[in-house]
Amino acid sequence: MKRMISRRFMVATSMILCYALLVLGRHTTRTLGSEESPPPSFEKDILPILAKHCHDCHGGDRQEAKLDLRTLSTLVRGDPGSSLLVDILERGQMPPGKKNKLSPAELLRIRDWVKAGAHAKEKLVALPPRGQVSDKDRLFWSFQPPRKPRVPVVKSADRVRTPVDAFLLARLESKGMTFSAEADRHTLIRRAYFDLVGLPPSPKAVRAFLDDGRKDAYERLIDELLASSHYGERWGRHWLDAAGYVDNRLFDGDLATIYPNDGIWRYRDYVVRAFNEDKPYDRFLIEQLAGDELVDWRRAAKFTTETLDLLSATGYLRSVEDHTSEPQYGIDKRYDVLFGVMETFSTSVLGLTMDCCRCHNHKYDPLPQRDYYRLMACFEPAFNVFAWKRPQERFLADVAPLERATIDQQNAQLDKQVSALQALLKVADKAKDVAGIADLKTRMGMLQAKRRSYGKVQALWDVGRPPASRLMRRGNVNAPGVLIQPGFPEILQPAGTTPFKAASAAGDSSGRRLALARWLTRSDHPLTARVLVNRVWHHHFGRGIVATLGNFGRSGSLPTHPELLDWLAVDFAENGWSIKRLHRQIMSSSAYRQSSRRPPAEAKTSVGERIDPDNSLLWRMNLRRLEAEVIRDSILTISGTLDRQMGGPPVELTTPVDGASEVKTSATGSQRRSIYLFARRVYPLKFLEIFDAPIMPVNCTQRSSSATVLQSLTLLNSEFLFAQSERLASRVLSTAGMKLRAQVRESFQAALSRPPRDAELSRCDGFLADQTRTYAADNKTREQAIRRALADLCHMLVSTNEFLYVE
């Protein structure tokens, strides 16, 4: 603790001192060559002394006796005799206590340094380049580059399908445990479908899988699902959470008003495509952070599909909440956007909670405040507070700038001609010249038809010259501190790394984001691959190897299986950063194929229950609730109404005063997958919100999975469930006919992908008969009564826990 504090203060005060020195330096003349030996260096000789003896109590955060080393009140350059600091130290008044005194040699060094003018080396970055992160800090697991450990040898070799199993079994066996039995095929196909495409398997697909006698039937199933275009929709959604994707700009505080962020959907589609194409993750990151720096789009005559794709990719950081469209706001709200960018970036990709060091050095991690602003400087040329683009202006056309200028010009000319005709039309109107009117109208129509338009791309690009970046004292943008150069967190770079160098960007751009992206995707980066494989793991097992997906720092969870995480991370980077390959590795393991069932109640004393009730060692599969979108999409699928069209502008929602928004039935595609519904920051579709779709004032690194009464009420009573159950019932009737047992069987297959057990069959059979009688007594025709009874059965099946959970 002591060590941490001293480092923190060392950083703070060294920056501050240097800054103060810099400022003063302008007014002081250096007395060069007056000393016989070279004067002590601040960085090498003085800073360590201050850090050791002084900074705990007189640093930036604590200022005992109101002594604040941010001011130079204690120093007079070149005159140790008039310098309070020297005086207090030499008289032994400070530091307090007998043990903490400065040695005579240290005192002399300080005196000499002040006498020589109290200079520090660094000019622009008024900071020592190193010295803020100690060797000990570097020992923490997530700050060391991952190394590929040897795959352990285990006793139950027969359960080892992939190295994943070996790592997991090694831990289990050390505790006298092993995997649970393999889940049955009904469970496996459902699990694979929900995990990879987010939709339930059709009864036909289930039958085909059950009947597939080939040895690699399961692997084939995985491949088939990975090749489905629904895969990109499912995994794109996970990524959009991390990126905080929304379709509207501004705050979204008013239910009734929507400010669409036109064209941001191209980013959503880019993400879906990237997953479907298995775009290597390193490339995926580079494009999202700096796609605009990979191609000289400014001077392009035409945008190729690739250019458009690269520009759309930078939509990654365009969902950050931005209030600057309102004229009242000044520069502070512009910085708020940058802070939002930092939060999204650091939690989604770096797995660090850097937000803390906006105001002060990180309390838990070796992340000095300086490093926050260094990283932020990479984004400042694009979010240039001195050449600010308000959110409604921050878009590009989906045609090249040259083309856009031509179109604008042509349109202006056409408009001019039209307005000239309009004047003539007035004259003709007055003269009641019927033929003339008709002729003018035709000509106007022809001109109008020649107008060309273009769409919007919400992209990111450098605006103007890169601004000077500064550290904001206490995170207050009205208190700018020292100048900062772009760079990366010191702890994530090997000691002695050369300073930041911008990458050479295509076209007129600073290349800072590209440099950041390249650094991020180095194969020895301590975090990038680990964070991603952990995220994928989380979505397969319901919990990450590191449980806190957005925090790999000291305050985050420790990995349950560090070797496994590292093995996966290194293997991932070594093999082309392929996420689909990673799915195969995980899903073909015995671990993934285990049953999720706990031992029956009588066997409560089973080893797993006793030793690892939380299942952190994965002796069974975890039971997981379906996400909001999957629930809605699955219901649409089994009722046969899902519209599988992909991509394009979002489907509109209603804005009723009671907040119970629905998909506009007038909108085309009202039955499309949820990823294509208009994503609002605060008011997502009510049904999705009820099932924990995140609201996005900031991005969401990890969803919660709640069980609320409102969910139960929605399942029991909402119109969506009634309507869809009725459709499902019609489907069932059309295949099963009027026989009750056949209806029950068919309903179970459709809703739960399995046949009913005997007890269920007879219970549901009886239910249908009773229910039909009740409806018949309620003045319904027999046909109506049967339909209603069956709809009720379907409704209840869709409301069961079994439907809502992946086993």
Next chain:
Amino acid sequence: MSDMPLSRRELLRTFGNGFGTLALAGLLEQAGLLGKESVTTRPSSRPLASRPGHLTAKAKAVIQLFQNGGPSQMDLFDPKPELSKRHGQPHPEQVETFQLGNRNVLMGSPFRFAKHGQAGMELSELLPQLASVADDLCLVRSMHTENNNHPFAINMMQAGKTFFGRPAMGSWIGYALGTENQDLPAYIVLRDPAGYNTSGRMVWSSGWLPAVYQGTEFSATGTPVLHLRPSRPRPREAQARSQDLLSQLNAMHLEEHPRESELEARVQNFELAARMQLSATDVLDLSRESSATRTLYGLNNPATAGYGARCLMARRLVESGVRFVQVFPPLSPSFQPWDNHGNLRDGLKTICGHVDQPSAALLRDLKQRGLLDDVIVMWTGEFGRLPITEGADGRDHNRHAFSLLMAGGGFKGGCIHGSTDDFGYRALENRVSVHDLHATILHQLGIDHTRLSFLHNGRPERLTDPEVTGARIVHELLA
């Protein structure tokens, strides 16, 4: 055997298959007749169970009468003779404004103030009814906050920070204490049925706390809770049979997945849903109130009927054990009705005409029923207004000073705390921050604000974030 408490599962087996069985189990458990052994001990299975705080509680529940928009302190609560005297003169310093193009010219209040109650509390003529209960009010004139625009200041008042994404105070309180009535949510929101006020549902978001702690909207008209009743009504018998079937299918599933607390919680929720269909309807049924009470709240007057109904519902809700009730003002004249940038004179009169009588009625009614000791009532906006004129007759936002009212729950009646400068621009004496206010409210509920924390992304987060904010309990406000 007969002495052994029944386990939930035994009960299920013994009494077979009725939908009501699990509900019965819940009731027995509440009554202490049923062993808790079978219900998993993880709190997640009963996240709303009532539990004590760290300290002895002085109050059990909170009613927040939120007045969004920024009620004008110098026209309602904080008389400024000097401001009236220097009406039309420039403000000696350049005040911080929100809107562009404000002139820096002082504007005295057009409203008269008079002393009320034993404490001689000076209040504006616009609040005659609240003035009549002055001795129950604890008036704080020295509030200040950190941002001068609505969404951020509202977030500050509700969630303790100017940025979004954190849990609301009501969520924190539910998380800390659970709630006394297991048939209703812990945190209930009553808004104008015509729509949402500023920031809408963000105001009652549970942030990263479990969603079960977020505010649940109860509608003052029509169906009290979303999806409370089937969108397609069926014969009672058919409906009951469906729910029985569901209950049984879930029970069989649970047998195959023993000790999965989340599944058990979900089964309980279906029971609660069924119970809520009755309890929510009953508790919001104002026809059960006497005509005297209805008149007290102004239900017979179009100007006060809407807000009066919500205040009366708030009383009924806390009476039946709800922990936190949040009441929003009318959407007319606007969705931030206290935001008097122009037309201050008429605008304030209108909104006071809607809110004054029902607010006072709530206090009277609670007191009459002996509930005021147990219930904290807070009446506050997100910030105050400026002493200078905006346009001809308006006031802009002010984060440096505002006034609020507290009552009940151990807050000192007739107390006047803190003061502002001559013009009401800045809180001067005994300044109270929003964090101090939160700390004090939690304290009265028996919660130590320094210890109420939730581990989020590895960090122990707190509503008051005391190390950074220096939040302290304002004992001077307490009886």
